[in-house]
Amino acid sequence: xxxxxxxxxxxxxxxxxxxxxxxxxxxxxxxxxxxxxxxxxxxxxxxxxxxxxxxxxxxxxxxxxxxxxxxxxxxxxxxxxxxxxxxxxxxxxxxxxxxxxxxxxxxxxxxxxxxxxxxxxxxxxxxxxxxxxxxxxxxxxxxxxxxxxxxxxxxxxxxxxxxxxxxxxxxxxxxxxxxxxxxxxxxxxxxxxxxxxxxxxxxxxxxxxxxxxxxxxxxxxxxxxxxxxxxxxxxxxxxxxxxxxxxxxxxxxxxxxxxxxxxxxxxxxxxxxxxxxxxxxxxxxxxxxxxxxxxxxxxxxxxxxxxxxxxxxxxxxxxxxxxxxxxxxxxxxxxxxxxxxxxxxxxxxxxxxxxxxxxxxxxxxxxxxxxxxxxxxxxxxxxxxxxxxxxxxxxxxxxxxxxxxxxxxxxxxxxxxxxxx
Numbered sequence: 001x002x003x004x005x006x007x008x009x010x011x012x013x014x015x016x017x018x019x020x021x022x023x024x025x026x027x028x029x030x031x032x033x034x035x036x037x038x039x040x041x042x043x044x045x046x047x048x049x050x051x052x053x054x055x056x057x058x059x060x061x062x063x064x065x066x067x068x069x070x071x072x073x074x075x076x077x078x079x080x081x082x083x084x085x086x087x088x089x090x091x092x093x094x095x096x097x098x099x100x101x102x103x104x105x106x107x108x109x110x111x112x113x114x115x116x117x118x119x120x121x122x123x124x125x126x127x128x129x130x131x132x133x134x135x136x137x138x139x140x141x142x143x144x145x146x147x148x149x150x151x152x153x154x155x156x157x158x159x160x161x162x163x164x165x166x167x168x169x170x171x172x173x174x175x176x177x178x179x180x181x182x183x184x185x186x187x188x189x190x191x192x193x194x195x196x197x198x199x200x201x202x203x204x205x206x207x208x209x210x211x212x213x214x215x216x217x218x219x220x221x222x223x224x225x226x227x228x229x230x231x232x233x234x235x236x237x238x239x240x241x242x243x244x245x246x247x248x249x250x251x252x253x254x255x256x257x258x259x260x261x262x263x264x265x266x267x268x269x270x271x272x273x274x275x276x277x278x279x280x281x282x283x284x285x286x287x288x289x290x291x292x293x294x295x296x297x298x299x300x301x302x303x304x305x306x307x308x309x310x311x312x313x314x315x316x317x318x319x320x321x322x323x324x325x326x327x328x329x330x331x332x333x334x335x336x337x338x339x340x341x342x343x344x345x346x347x348x349x350x351x352x353x354x355x356x357x358x359x360x361x362x363x364x365x366x367x368x369x370x371x372x373x374x375x376x377x378x379x380x381x382x383x384x385x386x387x388x389x390x391x392x393x394x395x396x397x398x399x400x401x402x403x404x405x406x407x408x409x410x411x412x413x414x415x416x417x418x419x420x421x
Contacts, residue, residue, distance in 0.1 A: 001041045009395070013037070016391050020081050023414040024073040032067040032299020033057050040365045040388040068384070069377035079381055080189050082390055083144040086135055087191055089394050094137040095347060096186070097354040098179045098198040100149065103128040103368040106295050110373045111164035114151040120368075130382070131175050133182035134354050135191075138280060138346075140398075141353040142393050143183060143361070146382045147178040148375070165374045175201070176208045180189065183215070193217060197333060200224050205329060206300035213311060213333060214389075220316070220332040220347045227329070229296040232257045234310055250270055257298045266317040266326045269294060274319065279346040291345050293338075298331065316344050360387055 006013075017037065021030040039052030039059070045098040049068065053059040087093055102118040104127045111128070118125035129149040134141050154161060155172045173181070179202060187193065202208050203221030212219045234256050260268070273292040280287040294317075297310045313333055319326040332339065332346045361367035365388050370381040 001043060003042060004228055006038060006041055007333075012398075013391060013397070016085075016394060017387065020078055020085065020419070021385060023077040023081070024071075027065060029071055029073055032079050033387075035065060036068065036384050037388045037391070040385060041391070046371045048371045057359070065372075068380045069372045069374055073380070075376075075379045075383050076185075079145050079386070082383075082386060083186065083189055083191055086142050086144065086390055086393070088106075089133075090140060090142075090397050091137060093135050093194055095135075095194055095350050096183070096194045096196045096201055097134040097136050097141060097351060098131070098174055098182070098196060099134075099351070099354045099358075100129055100201075101358045101367075103130070103370075109163070111375045111378055112148050112150050112154060112167070114153060116151060120362075127176070127184075128378075128401045131178040131182065132354075133179070133186060134357055135194075136350060138350070138354040140396060141357055141392050142190070142313075142390050143357060143386050145182050146379070146386075147173075147182060148378060149173075149175055149178060163373070165376060167375065176205055180208070180211055183212075183217070187215070195219055195347055196221070197260055197347060198222065199351065206298055209298075209313075209331065210311075218332075220330050220334070220336045220344060222348070222351075223262065223329050223331050225260050225261060225266075225326070225329055227331075228259045228299040229262065229315065230257045230259055230299055230310075231265060231294065231296055233312075234299070246405075262315065262317070262329045263313070263326065265285065265294065265296070266292065266319065266329070269317075277345045279342065279349050287349065289318050289345075290322050291341055292319070293341050293344060295338075296331070314339060316341075316343065316348055316350075318345075357389070361385060364392075365389055406413050 005157045014034070017034055021033050024030050024033060035056055036052060040047050041057055042055050044051055044055055049064045052060055053061045053064055059180055088267070100119070102120045104120055104125055105113045107113070107128065107334070108126070113126060113127055113128050115124060116129060118127040118129075119125070120127070129151060131147045132143050133145050134143050150166075150170065150172065152172050155170065179198070183196065196212055197219070198221050200222040203223045204227065209219065209221060228278070269292050273294065274290050275292070276288060277291050278286045278288045295312050296316045297312055297313045299310070311333070313331045316330040316332055318328040328348075329345070332344055334344065334347075358367075366386050367382065367385050370378060372378065372381070
């Protein structure tokens with residue numbers, strides 16, 4: 001964004017930030033928050049503190065560093081206000097999107113950095129990883145909250161943890177556990193309960209899907225074709241054991257229905273099970289493919305005596321006509337009744353929005369440019385980036401809503417503007 005463009009939005013930016021910045025308390029904190037958000041919005045290759053200060057008249061590097069890295073303002077309360085504002089400002093939300101994103105790092109001192117899989121580079125590399133929850137619909141999306149993933153070695157090294165000022169009592173949590181924390185936080189904030197969408201890293205985890213069901217949340221989760229399921233009800237009454245001994249709680253494996261992996265099951269479905277579905281209007285053409293829906297019961301871990309209750313789920317399979325075998329698989333729970341095929345396909349394919357969010361957050365707003373090392377500074381940075389992103393989304397929504405209505409004569413002099421200054 002050019003300086004003159006940002007200046008023209010000055011009043012709307014002030015109104016947008018006003019209630020979000022109240023929990024920061026002191027006026028100087030609110031001032032530097034606004035400066036930082038302005039710096040994120042302005043054009044520039046780097047969006048770290050020094051380049052931001054160089055672009056804005058009157059900005060002070062030391063003051064910005066203190067504000068972002070050390071100032072004790074409440075991240076969670078501001079994220080709560082931002083999440084509620086996003087739901088209020090934008091059109092009807094449709095899904096919650098769970099995913100994680102990586103931040104490549106050259107050194108080893110930034111909080112959470114480790115050699116781990118880096119999605120940004122597509123390989124093992126030195127990076128930070130954050131788990132995020134986004135709100136989305138078919139038109140737009142934005143991040144609601146963040147959790148920084150801490151590899152185990154960070155919790156095992158007290159001296160290293162102290163250097164980056166990890167909060168007292170911080171314990172190791174998997175990415176799935178962090179995702180559930182974000183979901184619980186959003187439920188506590190009383191945001192609209194929406195179907196949860198995630199990739200196969202989360203979808204392959206039976207316990208993660210089970211945790212969503214325990215919270216009475218619907219979901220559509222990508223899974224791998226090697227996932228094993230039953231296509232008939234596996235639960236059955238089992239007669240008491242004759243004579244002595246404890247009664248059997250579960251039937252032996254050889255008395256259960258035969259299991260199948262998802263690829264084998266999909267290939268066995270009759271031709272009548274497949275339907276062509278359009279789930280979205282793309283920029284050039286409709287997004288269309290061939291899908292089938294089948295009821296299944298997940299068999300994860302049964303041979304290992306992991307006998308969690310097996311609830312029925314809907315298997316969605318995508319198999320384009322031009323492909324030799326199915327290309328994508330999801331497991332869904334959208335309520336007691338059979339869901340419509342188009343609805344499930346639309347929800348399943350909504351994940352593209354979070355990838356767009358990540359790209360724009362990094363390329364346009366410097367999400368991965370933060371150079372501080374401390375826990376608090378990282379969380380302050382991602383929260384301020386989220387503010388800047390939500391403001392851009394609100395501007396997009398305003399422009400779409402407030403358009404020019406032109407009379408049939410096409411006369412520009414008679415054009416009627418529907419927005420107000």
